[in-house]
Amino acid sequence: MLKIENLHATVADKPILKGLSLSINAGEIHAIMGPNGAGKSTLSYVLGGRPGYEVTDGSATFDGQDLLDMDPHERAAAGLFLGFQYPVEIPGVSNVQFLRESLNAQRKARGEEPLSGGDFLKLAREKAGLLKLDMDMLKRPVNVGFSGGEKKRNEMVQMGILDPKLAILDETDSGLDIDALRVVGDGINAIMRRPDKAVLLITHYQRLLDYVQPDFVHVLAAGRIVKSGGPELALELEREGYAEIAA
Numbered sequence: 001m002l003k004i005e006n007l008h009a010t011v012a013d014k015p016i017l018k019g020l021s022l023s024i025n026a027g028e029i030h031a032i033m034g035p036n037g038a039g040k041s042t043l044s045y046v047l048g049g050r051p052g053y054e055v056t057d058g059s060a061t062f063d064g065q066d067l068l069d070m071d072p073h074e075r076a077a078a079g080l081f082l083g084f085q086y087p088v089e090i091p092g093v094s095n096v097q098f099l100r101e102s103l104n105a106q107r108k109a110r111g112e113e114p115l116s117g118g119d120f121l122k123l124a125r126e127k128a129g130l131l132k133l134d135m136d137m138l139k140r141p142v143n144v145g146f147s148g149g150e151k152k153r154n155e156m157v158q159m160g161i162l163d164p165k166l167a168i169l170d171e172t173d174s175g176l177d178i179d180a181l182r183v184v185g186d187g188i189n190a191i192m193r194r195p196d197k198a199v200l201l202i203t204h205y206q207r208l209l210d211y212v213q214p215d216f217v218h219v220l221a222a223g224r225i226v227k228s229g230g231p232e233l234a235l236e237l238e239r240e241g242y243a244e245i246a247a
């Protein structure tokens with residue numbers, strides 16, 4: 001589904017990704033762990049097509065299409081979802097409005113009919129229930145005044161509604177207490193653990209992986225994948241630290 005080969009990228013002319021390769025098949029959950037500043041968020045921004053992140057070498061394909069050649073909205077319409085370490089607040093735009101417009105823009109790009117207001121609300125209610133997020137939260141401006149946990153659950157509701165093929169989730173566990181972590185983990189499993197979908201979980205800590213068990217774990221250090229393994233690698237990292245493993 002996703003094939004990244006020898007990816008090099010710069011931010012503000014500074015090389016950050018330095019030859020990163022990674023393949024993800026449908027049905028798989030991969031985790032990327034690594035020290036602060038390794039380039040984890042940069043990888044997700046590059047894959048999402050964020051301006052300012054310049055690819056200088058290598059390739060990335062999504063379902064066989066050249067991902068790096070697509071606009072951000074084309075990537076989203078093709079089924080790529082990005083969850084951010086710091087979800088943005090959008091004052092003046094309600095969650096429901098934002099989600100419905102996002103979904104219908106993607107449907108339009110795929111040549112599908114927009115969802116009616118009633119059908120959309122039904123879908124939103126179902127996904128909000130899954131993430132134990134009150135429907136009232138969906139009527140409020142996007143993320144404004146939401147707690148860290150509410151923002152993350154809101155983002156997972158968004159993921160449920162958009163129903164992507166591949167979700168790249170950057171530190172979805174940051175700022176979550178243990179109950180919210182379980183809800184978010186269960187949500188990721190319910191929405192994404194399917195034979196036709198895949199997930200790339202970017203995380204500092206092992207704890208999210210207790211809830212969303214990865215098939216593969218990779219260590220990203222200094223802009224490259226320096227080690228790959230099974231779920232046991234995450235436990236090893238937690239025990240021994242990155243310095244030891246990435247050396």
Ligand code: ADP
Nearest residue numbers: 011012014016035036037038039040041042043
């Ligand atoms: P991680 O998510 O693994 O902690 P990041 O991808 O956020 O790492 O950052 C990788 C490196 O890129 C860091 O050294 C960071 O300071 C640098 N970096 C990220 N964004 C910018 C930017 N806009 N301008 C300059 N340097 C940046």
Ligand code: MG
Nearest residue numbers: 035036037041
């Ligand atoms: Mg960081």
Ligand code: MG
Nearest residue numbers: 040041042085
């Ligand atoms: Mg980061």
